[in-house]
Amino acid sequence: MEKNLKLNAIWNTLGITVNSFNSLFFLIIINRVNGVEIAGIFSFAFSIACLLFIVGIYAGRTYQVSDINENLNNYEYLVHKCITCTMMFLIAIVFIVVQKYSLEKNVIIILLCLYKLFEAMSETFYGFLQKNDELYIVGKSLFFKSLVGIIIFFVIDFLTKDIIVSCVALNINSFLFVFLYDIKKSKKYLNKFQKIRWNKIFGLFKKGFSVFAFSFLAVYIVNVPKYVIDILLDNRFQTIFSIIVMPGTVMSLCGQYIMAPLLTNVVECYNQKKYKEFKNIIFKILGILVVLGIIVELGAATVGIPILGIVYAIDLNAYVLDLIIIIFGAILYAIAGVFSTALITMRRNGMQLIIYLIDAIFSVIISYLFISTFGIHGATIGYTSTMVLHVILYTIYFLYEYSKLVKSED
Template sequence: MRQLSLKKVKLADEQNFRKNFIWNMLGMTFNSFNSLFYMVIVTRINGTDEAGIFTLAFSVACLVFYIGTYAGRVYQVTDSNKIISTSDYVAHRLIAFAVLVIASITYSVIMGYSGQKLIVVLLLCLLKGLEALADVFYGILHKNDYLYKAGFSLTVKSLLSITAFFVIDLITHNIVLSISSMILIWGLMLFFYDIPSSYKIDKFDWNVRLKNIFFLFKDGFFVFLINFFSVYIVNAPKYAADGVLLNSSQAIFGIVLMPATLVSLAVQYLIQPYLKKMARYYEREEINNFNKIIMKLFFFTILFGVICLIGAYIFGIPILSLVYGINLTEYRIQLEIIILGAIFYSLSIILSAAMTTARYTFIQFVIYLLTSIVGFGVSNFLISIFKLDGAVLAYILIMLNQFILYILSYIYLNKTKKIFAKHL
């Protein structure tokens, strides 16, 4: 009887794991790919000028999103500190949301945005703010092994959002109304699904301790900076192009840059199944097996990258031109350079996963900080001289710089055996 009960429990755990995995993958995939669909819709319906405004605004919103999530869901879910309550996490996220709104308005004022550009930037920042706010309730579900509910919510939001955006933009040709419809969907789902679902599982109250709120801001600071800079360096050429390139040129750069996002996303999917093995080898201090995984991931990433380079050279431009309704024939070389940069970035992601497993976060913060400084300088310099081509060159130089810093750091940690020193 006892063995039968254990088998039932094991079977139930496996079924729950599959359900969590499938729904989470669906939600993350739909949410990640929506930016691609938005750009296609805006470019085809509203033209390249408004698409240029949209791609810049979306990049700004993705940056401030990490102000809203701060340390992020991983920190929340893996936290074993019983002192910090669920209420503390919710209150902390509400404060971060308020900071996100203030930061969005401040940035827009400093950049001198006005008219439609100002409205689009602020609305997309608000949309990403709601996503950041929902994430803390996803964290509650995740921590209590109800990840599938978070994945279901994200899937529904993503599908409803892209449908509403397309239909309203097709009818009105007004991206402000289209974005507003998405904000309404995310708001309704947050208040009528996310919050009630998490509250049923963990009945948090408003007994919040300020000491714990300050602790969360302090302890998650480097994680926040790493996430923040990781978004900045990918989009640094876009930010530098603001006010220098025409909106139509910014739209073209955003289109050519889009495949790079898909390459890095595919590599992240490749890494996920190996994370537990990496953690196990790290705990056992099996340095050879640990590095074999890194080399295997490097091999698959480079192989995948070469296939992408060949495929993009032959099919990339015709497909992008067909999808977006723009003649992009003269940008074949630029697309190849972008994908090459994405390969360097993907290799950096692998090394980052290895160093995060060994809990080396500060050195990664230094890498991202240096890369951000280089990215800021290189982007502004090259774009001012070479315009769109300068943005493309800046992208690959930024990614190459980050990869070099990561590979040198990883080699140093291995040679000195510090990768298995088990200290921060």
């Protein structure tokens, strides 16, 4: 048990980290090999694929793993995932038909959606493994699938200079990992005698809708500037924005890493009604984030742009202020993420969905307004303006719910 716990923690962290940063490596490769225009197309297509990935996973692995009463059996979860992945792919087809992009852009969007579809399918098999204390196998799959995918993508793109061929190779890699590793490792948890109950499968759409909507909007608000850039600006600016927003993405992930080891303490304090300690841990995490954020901001202001310029082989000297603004927005998003985790612990989920809905509407309006006026600089202002609203709403809501919690104990 102790050995599995360590293996689970190590491999899961490695797997999630490499998988989270694979888009960073793809963008570096494409920008250097294929040029800034193609990199812009890829970046936009990847953001669409990530959004539709939420449709593919729908309620997510967390819902599956937390189903300790086994309201659905493993076959039913697998059938449900086949349905959601089909929906994901059909939405991608409808999207490119409606948008009427170039053939090259359409093909890249479809190939990247297919790549994320394989990832979504894997999530069900990962659920089987995680539920049986084999999270380390999940971590290994994510780690090696992502690492091999990056290497294959680089080699094929370097040799062919063809982004479509490279994306096809990436999909073949994912397909092979799903069928030769993920399914092979998890098929022992599939009982062929299990009955498929369609009412249970379709019932999951209703039960998991709030989780799906919450996750969908969370991905959407982060990517709204990219969607507006696609409408108003050319692909070159899509690449530039994707590069300067990348350190912000890393900052947001840091928030998750800081929160993860303290999450058990947060839950325990809440369950034991140690509300003052609960609040202290939350604000301790926020303090760490703020200090880390200041350090990152100083780094961004001094060496951030030169480093990004070297890594991505592009002149970014005109975007120093944009990088600083983006990272500030990412710090705010990470802070809001801590409040969100605290509110989830407090079982306060309904209002969070409303907060994200408000953010999404605000983000579309403000991003369109600023990007149409200030171009790429407007994208950074729009992004950070959304995060300012986001953190204000979350701070107010957390303090309100916490005050109610304390009063109920008096």
